[in-house]
Amino acid sequence: MTNPLLSTWDTPFGIAPFNLISDDDFAPALDTALASHMGEIDAITSTVDAPSFSNTVEALEAAGAQLECVLGPFFAMAGADSNPQREALQRDFSPKLAAHFSEISANSALFSRVAAVWDARDSLDLTDEQQRVLMLTHRGFVRSGAALTGADEQRMKEIKARLAVLGTQFTQNLLADERDWYLELGEGDMAGLPDFAVAAAHAAGQEKGVDGPIVTLSRSVIVPFLQFSTRRDLREQAYKAWVARGANGGDTDNRAIAAETLSLREERAQLLGYSNFAQYKLETEMAKTPDAVRKLLSDVWEPAKAQANADAWVLGQMMRDDGVNGDLEPWDWRFYAERRRKDLHDLDEAEVKPYFQLDRMIEASFDCASKLFGLSFKPLDVPLYHDDCRAWDVTRDGEHVAVFIGDYFARGSKRSGAWCSAMRAQAKYPQAQTPVVINVCNFAKGDPALLSYDDARTLFHEFGHALHQMLSDVTYESVSGTSVARDFVELPSQLYEHWLEVPEVLAEFATHAKTGQPMPRTLLEKVLGAATYDMGFSTVEYVASAMVDLEFHDGSAPADPMARQAEILTQMGMPHAIAMRHATPQFAHVFSGDGYSSGYYSYMWSEVMDADAFASFEEAGGAFDTERAKALEEHILSKGGSLDAAELYVAFRGRLPGVEALLKGRGLAA
Structure with a gap:
């Protein structure tokens, strides 16, 4: 039978034929599509015609259509409806794709053609969009290491392949920790929960095949639990499990992955002539420099921290009025903030939802x-x-x-x-x-x-x-x-x-x-x-994550990211009862790939x-x-x-x- 991923899709508007695609189709389709794509690249480099925008840059734009037809459905399904076979395919595909695109970006014949078009750009009568595409194509090759040779070229390929593996493993570890943990709630464990939170807990139990309500690590389930549960002991248990994702030891621990990722990114940037990864990454962004990012975050941090500290004092007093001694803790903040919101704005989420x-x-x-x-x-x-x-x-x-x-x-x-x-x-x-x-x-x-x-x-x-x-x-x-x-x-x-x-x-x-x-x-x-209520809290948890991301990449890669994270937060004066929105072992924005690395500030x-x-x-x-x-x-x-x-x-x-x-x-x- 013809592989549906490689067939012409006779579907409304050319949507992928998901009803015909099986997990067994992906691996052979990928191999075929990679070979097809490489054949298109070879056709560009083997042409005897002088390099032009049409036969080089536009030809690159047209190449890889079959590959997109394979990867589009696969990554949609792998991210939103994973299973063991798809997870195994991701682990296999990541280094294979990294090697494939590294080979293209390191193709000296291809780069020489792109460079020739770039050098002749002023005489080509290109549209504004074509000039932009040419610039981005040339810059992309340079930043990918196309100008590297010898041992440096080989090392760049190795780094890219390893980073692809690490990013996939980081994501799968986080998914495993989120999927495997849940807290069963007995009859006396539902105190304070409004009807919608009870219904969500029962639905979560059904999804897990559990006879009864549960708290999971899905944000839509755990956040309402932290807001409304009067059981401080259970709030603490659930919160600690939430922030421990990716840091539980064993096969799903992400801390060593984060350390290796940061080290490899630094090496990658230095191979390209940059002092560190932040300098490399931010060069193409609106911010341009780490100092510009740091200034933005600092300008927002101080007023946000002042508001958060003022709010923490009020919430701590509310907690003591309840007869609870000790410091306001992170598993207390949402609970007392919700009560305070109801007092200040006469607003109850159970009434609003x-x-x-x-x-x-x-x-x-x-x-x-x-x-x-x-x-x-x-x-x-x-x-x-x-x-x-x-x-x-x-x-x-x-x-x-x-x-x-x-x-x-x-x-x-x-x-x-x-x-x-x-x-x-x-x-x-x-x-x-x-x-x-x-x-x-x-x-x-x-x-x-x-x-x-x-x-x-x-x-x-x-x-x-x-x-x-x-x-x-x-x-x-x-x-x-x-x-x-x-x-x-x-x-x-x-x-x-x-x-x-x-x-x-x-x-x-x-x-x-x-x-x-x-x-x-x-x-x-x-x-x-109440739209800006508790904005000190939300701004502090966000800016803390953004600053940690920036400092991880603007300088030498830390051998122990968790120790460096703690040091950065101490220097910032992080309020005790607020945690980073995404601590390092869960920071998928930064460690599942390069997308938001040194860019969470965005x-x-x-x-x-x-x-x-x-x-x-x-x-x-x-x-x-x-x-x-x-x-x-x-x-x-x-x-x-x-x-x-x-x-x-x-x-x-x-x-x-x-x-x-x-x-x-x-x-x-x-």
């Missing part, structure tokens, strides 16, 4: 996209990789724009967190193709599924990434959608979160799960009024822009101002990485922003 139904929030995110960009969403009945997944045909003025897939529920086979990816990116060369975009989240199941306000923000955040992919309008896939600087990629996603805060959006879509009634205006005002860098960008809507005709929406699509969402990020933002806003709007938006400045 029934108004945030998953289906209604999906509708809200779609409706905002319709009002802003004229998009329509029609359900698609197509086979997908899991029964939880849903798909929509996205159109504008009756024309197909994209396929959007949502995979929203937590399960043991899915890694933690939330993310957006394109199984197929938008492009016009070598032929027109529309994107297939997926949002993956980890919300607790329920009937109906209810979200916290933070969960709803996550849904809007990931859909902002999806819009960046779906509204892309460029020629070349390498600069399509979210293929932008890492500290710019979060701008569209974080900006889209603001529409959840628009009163008219909540008034229409925040309807009660049982009564169907809209959220009362008094409650809506409380929700919006969420805050982008937040500086998103606060300023949304202010431009408010200064104009309001959240749905048509001219501002048109400018956002024209200058940012449609452009992908076809122009420099700073240039795109200035085209949209007229200037670059300062940190003031961010501090004000977080309630950390007047």
Whole structure:
């Protein structure tokens, strides 16, 4: 039988035929696709024609289509619905793919052709996008080590292969720890838990095959438990298991992996002539230098820490009023912060949560996209990789724009967190193709599924990434959608979160799960009024993680990352009752691959822009101002990485922003 991954997909809009694909298809399909891709590379280098943009750079853009058809479905399934066979395939594929792309980036004949086109660029009459693609292609080869020779070239290949193995193992270890631990709750262990948290605990038990409610390490289950459980002993037990992920000893311990990863990154950077990995990594970002990142984080850290320390004093007093002696601990913060929120804002999450139904929030995110960009969403009945997944045909003025897939529920086979990816990116060369975009989240199941306000923000955040992919309008896939600087990629996603805060959006879509009634205006005002509540806590846990990431990479790699982490936090004056959002053994952003390594700061860098960008809507005709929406699509969402990020933002806003709007938006400045 023909391997479905290598066949022409006769499916609606060319979606992968998940109903025909088996795990046994991936390995032979990958081997075939790798050989095909290498044949396309050989054809480029063996041509007798002089190097040109068309026969070299565009030919590179067109190469590898079959490989994308194999890897798109595989990585979607491996990340969101893993199983032992897929995990084994990942471990096998990682070094194989690293070696494959290392061979291409080290291909001297190929690099010489790219370099020849680069040297002749001023005489080629290229479009702005073509000039950008040429620059990025040439720079990518140089930064990958194409100019290295001899022992240095060989060592670079070895480092890349080893880093690929380590990144995969880090992710799988974390998934294993998250999947294997749970705490069974007896009848007396549910004290304080509201109905939605009880329902989530029962659903988690069903998913694990346990007869009764449990607490798992899924954020959507454990955070409500830490917020509401009156059992301090159980909160401590659950919290310690949560922060111990990846650091439990044995085969799933990530600490040695982190140390080796940091050492190899430093060596990689030094082979390319950089003093350390942060200098190498940040060169291509908007920030450019570690000092620029450090300044941003420091400017935010001090006011955030001051607010957190003030809040800690109040929460500690509340705890002592309960007759609990000793220090406020990390497993106490969320519990007392939730009680304080109820006191300060007369806001109880158990009262709020029934108004945030998953289906209604999906509708809200779609409706905002319709009002802003004229998009329509029609359900698609197509086979997908899991029964939880849903798909929509996205159109504008009756024309197909994209396929959007949502995979929203937590399960043991899915890694933690939330993310957006394109199984197929938008492009016009070598032929027109529309994107297939997926949002993956980890919300607790329920009937109906209810979200916290933070969960709803996550849904809007990931859909902002999806819009960046779906509204892309460029020629070349390498600069399509979210293929932008890492500290710019979060701008569209974080900006889209603001529409959840628009009163008219909540008034229409925040309807009660049982009564169907809209959220009362008094409650809506409380929700919006409390939007910056506990911002000292959330800012401190984030900035601490970002600073540790930066310091790990800006200097010599630490032999003991955990000791270095503790040293950095001590120097910062980390409040006792707050932990890093992602401690080193769980820091998948940084250690599962290079994506956010030395770049976790980028969420805050982008937040500086998103606060300023949304202010431009408010200064104009309001959240749905048509001219501002048109400018956002024209200058940012449609452009992908076809122009420099700073240039795109200035085209949209007229200037670059300062940190003031961010501090004000977080309630950390007047």
